[in-house]
Amino acid sequence: MSEHVIVTDLGYGDAGKGTVVDWLCAQRRVGAVVRFNGGGQAAHNVVLPDGRHHTFAQFGSGTFRGVPTHLSRFVVVDPLALAAEAAHLGEVGVPHPFGLLTVDREALLATPYHVAAGRGRELARGADRHGSCGMGVGETMAYALEHPGLAPVVGDCETPARLARKLRALRETLKVPGPPVADCVAAYRAFAERVTLVDSSFTTALLHGRPVVFEGAQGVLLDEWHGFHPYTTWSTTTFANALALLDGVPAIRLGVLRSYTTRHGPGPLVTEDPTLETAEAHNGTGPWQGPFRVGHFDAVAHRYALAVAGGADALALTxxxxxxxxxxxxxxxxxxxVGTAGDLDGQAGLTGRLLRARPRYLDGVDDWPAAVADALDVPVHLGSWGPTSADKTRLGSVIAPERV
Structure with a gap:
């Protein structure tokens, strides 16, 4: 059986999942990168040794290596954002990006109406904003929960009349401005003709070929059930979705962390230190996410992430x-x-305690891989000293190199 790997961020996101996936795809002949949560709000930066750069949102971070991407049923698919991303990939040297893409017909479809509703909801919170990427992913999930059977899915793009009915009902329910329904139907129909739409059995077939890399989005500390409510995402950010897709097939669970802890926007960051000097080439204040915040490495928060995620087999430290x-x-x-999954009141109470918590520090850390492995009781398999695959060093043997 091939050696599959699940890549998950054990923080608040932005730890370097994209660059780790790129490295994995450079080391081995990977059959596909499977996205297993989130949607167009992901921002996984990959820089090649020749300087080319792309921020991967829905395409997998192995695309520069020619590795196909599969968007599973757990992804919220935004065809308009995908078109823009494909255009940039073409500009940086990836021929025919849509030819590398398969999409599960059961995946939810994000629309401009979801985007408008989500942004309006966040603006209405005023000073109590929860944090959002402004891509409508949360609104898409919420609508699907409230209106099962009526939520547009990717498979509807193949049946324009059904898609139009769902989009009209969606727009009427959300009562938001947006483009004419006919324009959306035409765009989504064109999307369906450019990519390969598949059923859920496709993932099962992938697992019997070359190794598959499962690429997560955001971070475990933002998880919809285990994150610090209400500053969370509408997405399961643990290994759970990937494990469901694997359906018992073994895989290595690789957690990604920085040598310091960060988060975008509001919510707890116990170790926050605005004086900490870091170079952030691809992170900054966004109109929806809010400011990019930095703090010292938080072993307590990352131990919690490991506990709610069910543990990890190895770590990548960037x-x-x-x-x-x-x-x-x-x-x-x-x-x-670790509370009961789904107890959002309990999570909100934990958030309140975290906002008052005070950290206790160990100073003088110089061997970060050893210190992190000791603090979290998980081996560090990969160390990253820069943005490219050439800046990374294999530190362990959990993930074997390519066997010829």
Missing amino acids: HLDVPVSRMCVSYDMGELP
């Missing part, structure tokens, strides 16, 4: 070229309790 030397090893409130 940004080791940043001169940081402080690690949070405990809080004054103790370790974070």
